[in-house]
Amino acid sequence: MKTKLLTICILLNTILCFGNPSFKCTIKGAIINRNSKVLYLTKASDARDANRQVIDIKDNAFEYTFDVTETEAYQLIFKDEIDHGSWHPVIFFPVGGGISFKIYDMENSGKNEVTGGKLNKELYNFLSMQKTTFDPEYKVLKDKEDILTKNHEYRSAAYDSVIAALSNKSHDKVDRSVYLKLAELRKTGDEYTPKGKLLSLESKAIARRVNKWKYAYINKNLNEFSYYLMLQDAFYSKDRPDVAEEMNKAYPAYAAKFPQHSYTKIIGNELNSLFKIKVGQQIMDLTASDLSGRSYQLSELSKGKITLIDLWGSWCGPCISATRTMLPIYYEFKDKGFTLVGIAREFKSTNDLANALKREKYPWINLVEMDDKNEIWNKFGISNGAGMMVLVDKDGKIIAINPTDAEVKKAIIERI
Numbered sequence: 374m375k376t377k378l379l380t381i382c383i384l385l386n387t388i389l390c391f392g393n394p395s396f397k398c399t400i401k402g403a404i405i406n407r408n409s410k411v412l413y414l415t416k417a418s419d420a421r422d423a424n425r426q427v428i429d430i431k432d433n434a435f436e437y438t439f440d441v442t443e444t445e446a447y448q449l450i451f452k453d454e455i456d457h458g459s460w461h462p463v464i465f466f467p468v469g470g471g472i473s474f475k476i477y478d479m480e481n482s483g484k485n486e487v488t489g490g491k492l493n494k495e496l497y498n499f500l501s502m503q504k505t506t507f508d509p510e511y512k513v514l515k516d517k518e519d520i521l522t523k524n525h526e527y528r529s530a531a532y533d534s535v536i537a538a539l540s541n542k543s544h545d546k547v548d549r550s551v552y553l554k555l556a557e558l559r560k561t562g563d564e565y566t567p568k569g570k571l572l573s574l575e576s577k578a579i580a581r582r583v584n585k586w587k588y589a590y591i592n593k594n595l596n597e598f599s600y601y602l603m604l605q606d607a608f609y610s611k612d613r614p615d616v617a618e619e620m621n622k623a624y625p626a627y628a629a630k631f632p633q634h635s636y637t638k639i640i641g642n643e644l645n646s647l648f649k650i651k652v653g654q655q656i657m658d659l660t661a662s663d664l665s666g667r668s669y670q671l672s673e674l675s676k677g678k679i680t681l682i683d684l685w686g687s688w689c690g691p692c693i694s695a696t697r698t699m700l701p702i703y704y705e706f707k708d709k710g711f712t713l714v715g716i717a718r719e720f721k722s723t724n725d726l727a728n729a730l731k732r733e734k735y736p737w738i739n740l741v742e743m744d745d746k747n748e749i750w751n752k753f754g755i756s757n758g759a760g761m762m763v764l765v766d767k768d769g770k771i772i773a774i775n776p777t778d779a780e781v782k783k784a785i786i787e788r789i
Contacts, residue, residue: 398467400449401436402474406481409451414439417446417464418604418639420720420745420757441467443634444492446601454479466492466597492598499590499598506586510579514572521568532564549694553777581615588619592626600627600636607643608757617647639751646754652773656682656765659749661716661740664723664730669740671714677767678712679785681776684753685760686718687729692760696735698778702785703737710767710789715739718750718760 412428428437454460461482468490475486521527535555558564591599610616658672685692742749764773
């Protein structure tokens, strides 16, 4: 009897400490009005190319069984949508009893059906409530936008010019000045005409009301689905002050209820980055390896030097364009107390990185973050972002974030 009680206590302790025990989930479904042949299955918390599982579609149907280790959101994405650069993920929560799907073409994705599991029911009920509550407002806004667009009165001529420049070349062949111009237009709001700006203000006002409504729901329903809603905000919207404020208020209760959940660490890192990755703050130390497998610490590589940390990827055209502008700076100041450390975010293989380094001939040390092993992008608050440049002084304090080559040169001259 004592042995049985001891066994039960051990099992209960294991479940309490590590969450739900692992299980297998079988998903199957019908594909309607599309000729897609392959689906990708990933966790919603993973980068698009990380740890994806491949599901073949045969006769407009699929079936697949996979292992689940905790209750979290997953997503199905069609390969042909990714290949065309625009996709609409089908979100779901795995359950032991299995889940069935009806998945339509992208234009009719609102008809998608996911059946099975309490959290999936809650997910799609929430989406339905949100649609019912706010779609009428967004429809009025969309109608106004369509009229302005038809009359060429929505986007500014400067914005159209930048988009045309981006559309005519592959991203790694576009001059960085084009990306900087686009960022400046978005920052100032000059991507819009005066009429477009008024419409943008209306859109932002609706977005703030949606955010208030959503966090009223999140604060009332402390479960894994609500945690997923916060995860999406951490990835895509935390730079909005109203979102960051609501996340900061809601997060402690979720961290206390789900201390071992992967979302707790991910969201915590993303929120911390809002305060740590700022001008004047000390840069965090990190570890990464080069292509030969040798491990390096950032603090050792940057010790006593003004350092530009370049977080990029072989797949990121804008990152490569930005890095190219730093080559003259590096050659001019590399013997005068300046260095550059490149860290590339890659998935599954380093072949593309090796080819990019051979093509670009970057002369500084280049490290790799493979499959987010060291969580570097998450710690810098860019989990779903492409890259970032951070300039730090000799003491490791942040001088600038995403500086231009002129700003880097000026900062170096002022400090050497």
